[in-house]
Amino acid sequence: MTATTSPIHPVDDRVGALVSGIADHFAIEGHFVSGEEINSGHINSTYRATFHLKDGSARRYILQSINRSVFKDPYAVMNNVEAVTRHINSRVLRLKKDLGGQTLNLFPARSGGSWIEDPSGSVWRCYNFIEGCVTHDVVENTRQAYQAARAFGSFQDLVSDLDPSSIHETIPDFHHTRKRFDRLMEAAAADPHGRLDSVREEIDFIRRREALADSLLDLAAAGDIPTRVTHNDTKINNVMIDADSDEAVCVIDLDTVMPGLALYDFGDLVRSATSPAAEDERDLAKVEMRMPMFEALVEGYLDAAGDFLNPVEVSQLTTSGKLMTLEVGIRFLTDFLDGDVYFKTHRPGHNLDRCRTQLKLVERIEEKEAAMDAFVRKVRRGRN
Numbered sequence: 001m002t003a004t005t006s007p008i009h010p011v012d013d014r015v016g017a018l019v020s021g022i023a024d025h026f027a028i029e030g031h032f033v034s035g036e037e038i039n040s041g042h043i044n045s046t047y048r049a050t051f052h053l054k055d056g057s058a059r060r061y062i063l064q065s066i067n068r069s070v071f072k073d074p075y076a077v078m079n080n081v082e083a084v085t086r087h088i089n090s091r092v093l094r095l096k097k098d099l100g101g102q103t104l105n106l107f108p109a110r111s112g113g114s115w116i117e118d119p120s121g122s123v124w125r126c127y128n129f130i131e132g133c134v135t136h137d138v139v140e141n142t143r144q145a146y147q148a149a150r151a152f153g154s155f156q157d158l159v160s161d162l163d164p165s166s167i168h169e170t171i172p173d174f175h176h177t178r179k180r181f182d183r184l185m186e187a188a189a190a191d192p193h194g195r196l197d198s199v200r201e202e203i204d205f206i207r208r209r210e211a212l213a214d215s216l217l218d219l220a221a222a223g224d225i226p227t228r229v230t231h232n233d234t235k236i237n238n239v240m241i242d243a244d245s246d247e248a249v250c251v252i253d254l255d256t257v258m259p260g261l262a263l264y265d266f267g268d269l270v271r272s273a274t275s276p277a278a279e280d281e282r283d284l285a286k287v288e289m290r291m292p293m294f295e296a297l298v299e300g301y302l303d304a305a306g307d308f309l310n311p312v313e314v315s316q317l318t319t320s321g322k323l324m325t326l327e328v329g330i331r332f333l334t335d336f337l338d339g340d341v342y343f344k345t346h347r348p349g350h351n352l353d354r355c356r357t358q359l360k361l362v363e364r365i366e367e368k369e370a371a372m373d374a375f376v377r378k379v380r381r382g383r384n
């Protein structure tokens with residue numbers, strides 16, 4: 001097991017009591033045995049609960065409270081998650097698509113519906129625990145990269161016939177990179193925590209790449225790339241990977257499924273799956289754009305999505321990786337200037353460290369951009 005696998009906190013009585021109390025509200029079988037926190041996401045609070053059934057076997061569940069300062073309307077999030085899980089389950093059943101044997105399911109609350117609200121106002125839901133799998137914060141081999149990209153491509157295919165107007169926009173303008181850029185400049189101008197002096201170099205780096213922020217938005221405005229229902233958070237630890245076979249089993253973290261561009265999903269895979277360095281690595285010499293990982297992502301994504309993407313979308317695969325990496329760098333830096341109010345942080349300067357790895361990766365992508373594009377063209381020719 002490597003540092004890439006989702007960190008599960010050791011048993012803690014307070015966590016156990018919290019998880020047991022929340023689990024009581026959901027219609028799940030058996031009696032509670034233990035609860036642990038899972039700390040790999042930056043947004044929600046996630047716990048694993050273990051129950052014992054009468055026959056002595058164990059069954060595990062995920063209990064998760066939605067971050068209400070990120071998701072202003074958690075009920076809209078739950079409506080989306082209900083619609084998406086229902087749709088995917090019925091399509092997988094009907095078409096037997098290749099997402100493996102396990103899919104994400106919500107367990108009903110005893111009071112009805114698919115969530116509960118605790119006295120402090122937190123909205124909780126309960127999912128089946130995807131067994132036999134791990135999530136990786138850093139991709140270890142090309143099979144994982146290929147499998148993850150194919151799973152997210154299949155996911156886009158599976159939700160392609162969901163009516164976009166039935167899906168709520170859970171975070172408005174989530175990937176509107178121009179607005180993200182402008183928001184960073186506002187945060188820099190206001191500098192509410194006196195942190196600007198420590199990030200002038202990063203601000204300059206981003207300013208020099210301002211034109212990139214508009215690249216996909218301009219293509220979308222011109223009608224060259226369509227709006228689709230997309231996942232919008234295809235970070236590598238949002239897909240469960242079989243611990244033995246490295247097969248991608250199930251896409252998770254459905255809170256940002258909403259209308260978007262297919263390229264946002266591919267781009268975030270490039271951002272999160274090509275570098276061997278952790279997202280918060282301080283030694284920037286470790287940040288790399290590993291060409292074999294990029295190639296595996298392209299192959300996996302096109303194997304699943306190649307039939308429905310248009311030629312302009314395919315031509316922008318490399319750019320999308322650079323754009324999404326810049327965008328997330330912008331978001332980490334904005335949060336650092338704002339005083340670390342959005343992403344969960346675990347040490348001082350955490351968001352700045354994360355920003356720096358993203359900007360370094362942008363540079364690494366720029367160095368290999370021509371080779372990346374050449375690879376995409378080659379694959380495209382081979383498929384025509």
Ligand code: ADP
Binds near residue numbers: 238
């Ligand atoms: P966040 O929005 O905070 O990123 P996620 O939904 O991605 O929350 O969950 C955080 C982590 O919890 C995931 O990276 C994964 O390791 C684990 N996890 C979430 N849902 C499940 C599930 N159904 N089965 C197993 N592990 C899960």
Ligand code: GN1
Binds near residue numbers: 232
């Ligand atoms: C967050 O929720 P998580 O940890 O899977 C964020 C993504 C960022 C990512 C950066 C709702 O993803 O947009 O790309 O951190 N999710 C939200 O690591 O903002």
Ligand code: MG
Binds near residue numbers: 040042
């Ligand atoms: Mg996540």
